[in-house]
Amino acid sequence: MITLGIDIGSTTSKCALLRDGTELLATSLVAAGIGTAGAERAVAEVFEKAGIAPGEAAASAVTGYGRHSWGRADYESSELSCHALGARFVFPEVRGIIDIGGQDAKVICLDAAGRMSSFLMNDKCAAGTGRFLDVMAGILQVPVSELGAEAAKSAAPAAISSTCTVFAESEVISQLSSGAAREDVIAGICRSVAVRTAGLAKRQPLASPLCMSGGVAANGAVRGYLSEELGMEILFSDLAQLFGALGAAKLAWQKAK
Amino acid sequence: MAEEVKKKERPPVDPNSAKYKLGQIAAKAYSDAQAAKDRGEMVGWCSSNFPVEIPETLGLAVCYPENQAAGIAARGAGARLCDVSESDGYSNDICAYARISLAYAKIKDAPEQNMPQPDFLLCCNNICNCMIKWYENLAVELNIPLIMIDVPFNPDDTISDAEVAYVSAQFRAAVKQLEALTGKVWREERFKEVMESSCRTSRAWLAATAEAHWTPSPFNGFDLLNHMAVMVTARGKPEAVDAMETLLKEYRENHEKGTSTFRAEEKYRIMFEGIACWPWLRVTSNGMKSRGINMVTTIYADAFGFDYDSFEGMIKAYCLVPNAINLNLARDKRVKLCKANHVEGLLVHTNRSCKLWSGFMYEMSRQIGEACDIPVVSFDGDQADPRNFSEAQYDTRVQGLTEIMQARKEAV
Numbered sequence: 001m002i003t004l005g006i007d008i009g010s011t012t013s014k015c016a017l018l019r020d021g022t023e024l025l026a027t028s029l030v031a032a033g034i035g036t037a038g039a040e041r042a043v044a045e046v047f048e049k050a051g052i053a054p055g056e057a058a059a060s061a062v063t064g065y066g067r068h069s070w071g072r073a074d075y076e077s078s079e080l081s082c083h084a085l086g087a088r089f090v091f092p093e094v095r096g097i098i099d100i101g102g103q104d105a106k107v108i109c110l111d112a113a114g115r116m117s118s119f120l121m122n123d124k125c126a127a128g129t130g131r132f133l134d135v136m137a138g139i140l141q142v143p144v145s146e147l148g149a150e151a152a153k154s155a156a157p158a159a160i161s162s163t164c165t166v167f168a169e170s171e172v173i174s175q176l177s178s179g180a181a182r183e184d185v186i187a188g189i190c191r192s193v194a195v196r197t198a199g200l201a202k203r204q205p206l207a208s209p210l211c212m213s214g215g216v217a218a219n220g221a222v223r224g225y226l227s228e229e230l231g232m233e234i235l236f237s238d239l240a241q242l243f244g245a246l247g248a249a250k251l252a253w254q255k256a257k
Numbered sequence: 258m259a260e261e262v263k264k265k266e267r268p269p270v271d272p273n274s275a276k277y278k279l280g281q282i283a284a285k286a287y288s289d290a291q292a293a294k295d296r297g298e299m300v301g302w303c304s305s306n307f308p309v310e311i312p313e314t315l316g317l318a319v320c321y322p323e324n325q326a327a328g329i330a331a332r333g334a335g336a337r338l339c340d341v342s343e344s345d346g347y348s349n350d351i352c353a354y355a356r357i358s359l360a361y362a363k364i365k366d367a368p369e370q371n372m373p374q375p376d377f378l379l380c381c382n383n384i385c386n387c388m389i390k391w392y393e394n395l396a397v398e399l400n401i402p403l404i405m406i407d408v409p410f411n412p413d414d415t416i417s418d419a420e421v422a423y424v425s426a427q428f429r430a431a432v433k434q435l436e437a438l439t440g441k442v443w444r445e446e447r448f449k450e451v452m453e454s455s456c457r458t459s460r461a462w463l464a465a466t467a468e469a470h471w472t473p474s475p476f477n478g479f480d481l482l483n484h485m486a487v488m489v490t491a492r493g494k495p496e497a498v499d500a501m502e503t504l505l506k507e508y509r510e511n512h513e514k515g516t517s518t519f520r521a522e523e524k525y526r527i528m529f530e531g532i533a534c535w536p537w538l539r540v541t542s543n544g545m546k547s548r549g550i551n552m553v554t555t556i557y558a559d560a561f562g563f564d565y566d567s568f569e570g571m572i573k574a575y576c577l578v579p580n581a582i583n584l585n586l587a588r589d590k591r592v593k594l595c596k597a598n599h600v601e602g603l604l605v606h607t608n609r610s611c612k613l614w615s616g617f618m619y620e621m622s623r624q625i626g627e628a629c630d631i632p633v634v635s636f637d638g639d640q641a642d643p644r645n646f647s648e649a650q651y652d653t654r655v656q657g658l659t660e661i662m663q664a665r666k667e668a669v
Contacts, residue, residue, distance in 0.1 A: 058634040065649050065653070068652070077660065078657045079653065080653070080656075080657040080660065081660045104650065113668070115661075115665075115668065116660060116661050117632070117656070117661065118626075118632055118633070118661070118663060119634070119657055119661075120635075121650070123607065131614075203623075222396060
């Protein structure tokens with residue numbers, strides 16, 4: 001049975017196709033999220049990549065902030081459960097997931113059987129989320145995907161302490177105008193996201209193994225600082241940004257089989 | 258031409274029902290105060306946990322700014338009034354009830370919930386200390402007297418004789434001040450009647466809310482948020498006794514008949530922690546109801562049930578309101594409610610207006626979750642400022658809570 005998972009986030013739309021809940025056929029990622037045609041494009045792309053017709057998918061599930069407006073999936077679930085399922089698909093023993101998405105950060109704990117036992121999300125502030133990094137990348141005129149590599153060049157991360165995105169923006173500008181090295185400022189930005197997320201994670205009963213999901217997972221500097229702050233190894237997969245879509249495809253299979 | 262869609266008319270509310278009676282009492286509190294003002298009598302504004310027995314015994318009409326602010330916020334005007342007070346320099350970080358009330362004292366008109374302007378103020382800080390500055394500013398702005406009863410936050414597990422003596426003396430002094438100010442006379446016989454009514458109303462209220470121990474619950478927990486207005490403003494009145502005893506009777510009948518005011522299948526039972534998110538009441542209610550979640554209990558309901566059998570008992574009751582007691586006692590009260598009502602999850606409103614309540618919830622909710630073995634989820638919001646809430650964030654958290662509760666049921 002082929003199942004489709006759709007994750008419509010605040011900044012991106014992702015899809016995954018699974019066969020029998022175990023074999024990953026294809027994935028897609030479009031840099032356009034809720035309120036755009038991104039989800040439509042991601043769905044078309046994933047079928048095209050897999051070389052199958054949309055009618056061949058027996059069931060589908062949708063997740064992410066755009067889940068309520070999609071209206072065409074057989075099942076709907078929060079991204080919390082889907083990230084948990086997606087993470088377990090890649091790392092079968094995983095017990096904790098830190099998801100930093102465009103709009104929020106989540107810390108999800110799983111029991112030994114893989115069921116979500118608790119979660120904690122950031123408050124309404126954008127600091128510590130992917131949006132924070134987007135804003136900072138904009139000021140520095142660096143593609144957000146390169147922040148991690150740039151930060152890796154730093155030997156002395158600058159102190160970016162503000163918890164407010166707008167105030168942190170002022171801090172970054174001030175650091176740069178005071179002559180701070182660009183890579184140190186970038187490292188400071190990544191570290192501030194990690195410290196803030198670690199504060200959230202420490203309030204949860206985290207168990208190993210721990211992994212990251214969401215777009216920010218690809219930022220090695222954030223991962224490294226987070227691991228340092230938590231004193232725990234953090235697993236990473238190239239599929240991290242697709243965990244929500246993967247989990248949705250898995251959920252559709254679990255429900256429909 | 259488009260066909261005219263006739264709005265479905267709601268059947269009239271039975272005048273013998275608790276809903277009707279409670280609605281009438283809540284509305285009458287405002288009209289009685291306005292009538293007193295029109296007669297030239299002095300009218301007060303009163304904080305919610307001030308001993309209602311004092312103005313009731315003296316026959317003084319009082320209005321409750323917290324209730325007014327909740328009503329204004331629920332009817333969509335919270336941001337408008339908050340803007341007024343923020344333009345006057347009040348910080349966006351202070352209580353939105355305070356901001357709305359200070360704005361109303363200035364503009365003196367809010368069609369969403371008008372009430373007469375005050376001639377005196379009655380304040381009690383057992384609910385929070387922001388209340389002190391709020392009322393002090395009202396007193397200065399309006400140039401009217403403020404009578405304060407100081408009920409200190411109690412870090413101990415018991416109420417000391419010294420604290421009872423301290424609060425009792427203030428209670429007696431407040432009576433003398435009000436007699437001098439308004440010309441009304443305190444009569445001990447009347448005081449006893451009021452105490453009796455207040456306790457009977459409270460007992461019926463607490464018993465009615467305790468009917469949630471049945472599964473399914475005979476009522477929707479959101480009902481309590483509406484009915485609570487009477488507990489805040491009118492618990493010392495005989496008509497409140499009748500209305501609350503009717504409510505209790507109806508809930509018992511609902512259980513016997515297998516009916517409920519929760520108009521959905523009750524799949525999950527949760528405790529809701531914190532003041533209601535009034536500007537988003539429908540959204541927060543629907544987010545639960547659509548998933549079969551009934552909010553069966555809340556400490557908020559208990560906060561206005563004052564049951565005592567003596568003057569000293571009354572003083573102790575006002576010293577033991579949930580916001581004036583230490584973390585352990587406050588936690589134990591909630592744990593008791595969770596266990597008695599077979600709660601499966603805890604949803605915490607991190608209320609940006611209420612620093613006291615929300616501040617200690619981070620740790621307290623963790624302890625409640627552990628003690629009751631239930632998942633705990635929180636969302637950001639505000640009791641009256643609509644700008645501090647995100648519907649999408651709320652929805653994801655409630656859905657996540659539902660998914661955990663569902664997984665737990667399936668695992669059994």
